[in-house]
Amino acid sequence: MHLGVVHTIRDRAAWDRAFFADKEFPPGFTLFGTVTQDDISRAICIWDAPSVDDLQRTLDEMFGDAAVNDCFVADPARSVNLAAPQTSAAQA
Template identity: 25%
Template sequence: MFVIAHHFIKEPEAFWASAQNALSSIPPHLKLHSVYPSSDLKTGTCVWEAPSAEEVQQLVDSILGTMSKNVCYEVNEEAAIGLPQKRMEEARS
């Protein structure tokens, strides 16, 4: 499933540095597809592929929770426009 993570960032410099450093330690069952920071770096939206929104929520809160409020939710794939191609299902095939 696809999951959106919205980040409302209190400490932009620390947040984006921590997010960049965490890229190499994303668990293999989660896939970060896209990152969309706002021009002022105070908000961001990410597109994940994951078994559940709760798993993404736990991950981003554990890494970034002191620097941002994070809101994660499952995408309604039937109503969505422009989703990336799923990669996790391809890897299992």
């Protein structure tokens, strides 16, 4: 399922350490893209993940207090240029 995340970055140094760490995401989690604001105060990401709760837990563990992660389910009728979700195909 496609999910979006708005990250409110509270600690730039901790964000950078977590963001640039050599991360392998759990099976079923694919990061399609991310954009960080020029002043490093916010970022947005598009994911394919099993559920919004699973992604929320994963990101909260990854970033800790460095960011507030607001995860949401993407509405396919109001989304543009998204790759086919991998988790849906795996579950079918």
